[in-house]
Amino acid sequence: MRTSSVADSIKATPSTVLRDLEVLADEGIVERIAGRDEYWRLSPRLIQLARAHEQEMARVRQRLEETEQRYSRNPN
Template sequence: MAENIHERVCQMITAMAGHEVHGLRNSQLADALDVSRPTITRDLTTLQRIGVVEEIPGLQGRWRLGPKLIQISRAHAEGMARIKASVAEIEQRFSRTPL
């Protein structure tokens, strides 16, 4: 059981990973986190408002991770690629034979 709301929200996000197509029901999340359904519903509503999760269109009552997390993940990957390119450029400059 989660110690606080922050820990519970992180556990919810982790539990929802890999369920992008069919999502999870409130009851599945409540059971997985060992908390009440009303608590999960309240948390999902908050996370939906900020774009972290979404109710799957056409599958009422099923939830999945929202686009905001994917956008954050992609921004991280792009940032890492820029860093790798910078390091490669520095390595290239410093690996040249001195004149």
């Protein structure tokens, strides 16, 4: 998306959006499209972070299920 399109979409000034996009770029979340400096896109890093979060949440769910099974057994 163009910086101005992002600004229009979220009702912010282009300078604010540019600053925020540059911060996100520093974090690896977005990137400029080569040869088109005013165009931005999400980077693969965002998908990597989402997948890592999903995997960690699956591990946490597994541990919770194991704990629940351990403490909810019938003491007969």
